[in-house]
Amino acid sequence: MAHVSQLPCDGDGICMVCKENPSAEETLTCKTCATPWHVGCLAASSRPPTMADAASWECPDCNCVDPVPVSAAPGGSSDLLAAIRAIEADSSLSEQEKARRRQELLCGGAGPSSSGFDPKRTVNDVLDIIDGSLNCSFCMQLPERPVTTPCGHNFCLRCFQKWVGQGKRTCANCRNEIPAKMASQPRINSALVMAIRMAKMAKSNNAGSAHGRPQHFIHNQNRPDKAFTTERAKRAGKANACSGKIFVTAPPDHFGPITAEYDPERNQGVLVGETWEDRMECRQWGAHLPHVAGIAGQSSYGAQSVCLSGGYQDDEDHGEWFLYTGSGGRDLTGNRRTNSEQSSEQKFEKLNEALRVSCKKGYPVRVVRSHKEKRSSYAAEAGVRYDGVYRIEKCWRKVGVQGFMVCRYLFVRCDNDPAPWASDEHGDRPRPMPVVKELNNAIDITERKGSPAWDYDEEKACWMWKKPPPISKKKTSTGVDSSATGKVKRRPRNMSIKDRLLKEFSCQICRKVMSFPITTPCAHNFCKACLEGAFAGKSIMRQRGREGRSLRTQKNIMKCPACTIDIADFLQNPQVNRELMDVIETLQRKCEEEENSESEEEGERATENPGAAPEDADDDSTEEIENPEKAENKKTEDTGAETNLKSNQKGRSCDDIKAAAVVDAGVAANRGKRVKVAAAAM
DNA sequence: GGGCCCGCAGGG
DNA sequence: CCCTGCGGGCCC
Numbered sequence: 151m152a153h154v155s156q157l158p159c160d161g162d163g164i165c166m167v168c169k170e171n172p173s174a175e176e177t178l179t180c181k182t183c184a185t186p187w188h189v190g191c192l193a194a195s196s197r198p199p200t201m202a203d204a205a206s207w208e209c210p211d212c213n214c215v216d217p218v219p220v221s222a223a224p225g226g227s228s229d230l231l232a233a234i235r236a237i238e239a240d241s242s243l244s245e246q247e248k249a250r251r252r253q254e255l256l257c258g259g260a261g262p263s264s265s266g267f268d269p270k271r272t273v274n275d276v277l278d279i280i281d282g283s284l285n286c287s288f289c290m291q292l293p294e295r296p297v298t299t300p301c302g303h304n305f306c307l308r309c310f311q312k313w314v315g316q317g318k319r320t321c322a323n324c325r326n327e328i329p330a331k332m333a334s335q336p337r338i339n340s341a342l343v344m345a346i347r348m349a350k351m352a353k354s355n356n357a358g359s360a361h362g363r364p365q366h367f368i369h370n371q372n373r374p375d376k377a378f379t380t381e382r383a384k385r386a387g388k389a390n391a392c393s394g395k396i397f398v399t400a401p402p403d404h405f406g407p408i409t410a411e412y413d414p415e416r417n418q419g420v421l422v423g424e425t426w427e428d429r430m431e432c433r434q435w436g437a438h439l440p441h442v443a444g445i446a447g448q449s450s451y452g453a454q455s456v457c458l459s460g461g462y463q464d465d466e467d468h469g470e471w472f473l474y475t476g477s478g479g480r481d482l483t484g485n486r487r488t489n490s491e492q493s494s495e496q497k498f499e500k501l502n503e504a505l506r507v508s509c510k511k512g513y514p515v516r517v518v519r520s521h522k523e524k525r526s527s528y529a530a531e532a533g534v535r536y537d538g539v540y541r542i543e544k545c546w547r548k549v550g551v552q553g554f555m556v557c558r559y560l561f562v563r564c565d566n567d568p569a570p571w572a573s574d575e576h577g578d579r580p581r582p583m584p585v586v587k588e589l590n591n592a593i594d595i596t597e598r599k600g601s602p603a604w605d606y607d608e609e610k611a612c613w614m615w616k617k618p619p620p621i622s623k624k625k626t627s628t629g630v631d632s633s634a635t636g637k638v639k640r641r642p643r644n645m646s647i648k649d650r651l652l653k654e655f656s657c658q659i660c661r662k663v664m665s666f667p668i669t670t671p672c673a674h675n676f677c678k679a680c681l682e683g684a685f686a687g688k689s690i691m692r693q694r695g696r697e698g699r700s701l702r703t704q705k706n707i708m709k710c711p712a713c714t715i716d717i718a719d720f721l722q723n724p725q726v727n728r729e730l731m732d733v734i735e736t737l738q739r740k741c742e743e744e745e746n747s748e749s750e751e752e753g754e755r756a757t758e759n760p761g762a763a764p765e766d767a768d769d770d771s772t773e774e775i776e777n778p779e780k781a782e783n784k785k786t787e788d789t790g791a792e793t794n795l796k797s798n799q800k801g802r803s804c805d806d807i808k809a810a811a812v813v814d815a816g817v818a819a820n821r822g823k824r825v826k827v828a829a830a831a832m
Numbered sequence: 833g834g835g836c837c838c839g840c841a842g843g844g
Numbered sequence: 845c846c847c848t849g850c851g852g853g854c855c856c
Contacts, residue, residue, distance in 0.1 A: 402842085429851060433841090440841070444850040448843070461850025477849070485837065487849055500843070500848080522850075 171582050284729045295571045296342040298669035301326035302725035337673035338571040345733040346573035398436035401622040406514040422567040425535040432534040438518045447504025459520030464550045467526035471584050476502035476557030495555035502557040512602020514539035538565030546592035566612045580606045658712045669727045674712040
């Protein structure tokens with residue numbers, strides 16, 4: 151019994167045993183792994199004998215020589231009974247909620263990587279399908295923020311960080327070496343996140359479960375368009391910083407998620423996890439409009455969105471919550487757009503004040519994360535990703551790392567969809583306020599006084615506007631209401647397992663569902679054969695041959711085909727991610743079953759080829775599909791093909807490289823069309 | 833990989 | 845109309 155119930159506090163400071171938020175005095179911090187533990191819930195034998203010993207105290211996990219897998223079974227039965235009775239007696243819970251909490255309890259409670267009030271993983275459901283093959287070797291639970299080692303083993307981010315935090319540099323499973331880069335900067339393996347979610351979904355669909363809501367998490371496929379470069383920007387000889395058409399009809403001062411009603415283009419809205427190539431493209435979909443500034447807002451009205459892209463050293467990202475730094479205090483003379491050096495203090499004015507308004511009112515603030523943030527495990531793998539809405543619970547000022555006063559904001563996630571890194575099937579539940587140490591030295595602390603405008607409705611079990619959202623003061627970007635476009639609204643698609651398999655588990659080289667998947671240290675996934683083939687002989691040059699300079703300087707560097715990370719060491723002995731492979735194979739079997747049982751229900755979309763062009767491609771796009779460059783040239787013959795090709799390939803960080811010619815051509819064809827439309831409008 | 837320097841969009 | 849701004853292509 152003893153060490154089974156020994157669990158630390160989670161990322162939000164909540165004790166995983168008693169679910170309370172212990173005060174600083176009741177918290178012990180392990181000297182080895184720096185994890186906080188609730189003293190009251192520690193076995194007596196694990197507590198430090200005296201107060202003086204507390205500073206050098208080592209937690210039960212670090213005290214063990216080996217990572218002893220913690221049993222998922224619950225501890226003492228009397229405790230369990232008491233806990234179940236407490237749930238039953240809680241009149242504030244619905245029957246469904248009670249059932250859910252009972253199940254959490256029986257599933258062994260929280261694992262080390264769960265957070266806040268999130269219900270625990272429905273382990274039993276998933277184990278039926280994937281037979282436990284995905285479990286983290288440390289906590290024996292499904293990894294909630296899975297990371298994959300180069301040797302192909304999967305762990306919770308938290309467990310992995312704890313392990314390397316102890317100075318361990320070998321895989322806990324096979325004792326292979328963990329590269330320094332992976333140890334210091336593990337990235338979430340999003341394919342694995344999807345694997346876990348899909349496995350859960352497949353199960354709950356079969357059981358006709360109450361989780362009826364389709365999980366709409368998408369990758370970059372189906373993106374209808376790209377930003378275009380204006381003629382003026384071309385004349386200036388620069389292909390930078392030009393905006394494209396805004397596709398959503400939400401006004402620029404719209405708060406909260408961009409829902410389907412604002413998306414006449416796709417009729418699905420902006421989905422959590424949606425990723426764009428760059429800030430320009432992100433802007434086009436309305437998630438975050440400014441293309442340089444990190445904050446969108448108006449000082450007298452509120453802030454609608456922020457971007458985390460590593461521009462401010464003080465930022466601190468914990469996924470479900472983060473500390474954001476205000477803007478300003480920098481010297482921008484010399485026509486600079488940004489400057490990493492701070493030279494004066496920040497104040498609550500302009501955009502910083504806009505954020506403070508959103509804090510006071512409790513507005514939902516959209517959050518996008520850029521790949522440029524190098525210090526966060528939650529950063530996008532490539533491009534810019536929409537991560538849902540957060541609320542600013544507090545703001546204050548403090549002296550920043552550069553010695554000047556900065557404005558600070560505590561963001562806590564409150565979205566109805568799960569975060570891109572979370573393998574949960576559901577969105578956020580209200581979670582307790584994280585403990586922020588720097589508040590002790592803060593000034594101008596601002597907290598919300600009244601009730602928040604955007605809040606969790608226990609009855610409906612979702613986040614919603616509890617007060618009417620602020621009235622927009624602006625016109626929509628297109629000036630056209632979505633209901634007035636005359637477009638027939640399509641129902642959002644509820645994807646089949648087959649479609650999702652193709653979308654989420656396709657190799658980034660061959661575009662087919664991966665066989666023998668390999669996860670690189672930069673968290674990209676490929677077929678074993680494709681990856682090996684890509685680096686056989688001259689293929690290396692084709693890989694990186696984006697332009698002449700790249701060829702010359704990079705031909706001897708072996709980089710991940712999906713990003714710019716050097717994976718030469720990894721390629722010496724790449725290991726198949728067997729666990730991911732099991733999941734894919736299981737889902738493929740499910741898929742076959744699904745096809746057999748409901749083949750007649752498959753509509754127009756089922757026959758779609760995985761690599762086919764997006765559905766709104768013109769009939770005459772066939773030629774362009776075969777020759778994307780031709781399509782490009784057709785568009786602007788006068789400026790020459792070279793410029794176009796270059797701009798076509800700019801910033802191809804992740805999904806774009808993996809895009810096979812057909813998809814590329816589909817996009818190109820679409821873009822051609824869009825540019826024509828834009829030109830006609832001018 | 834770091835510095836330069838540009839157009840652009842939005843706030844006030 | 846001026847100021848601000850967590851971009852981005854290109855040069856070195």
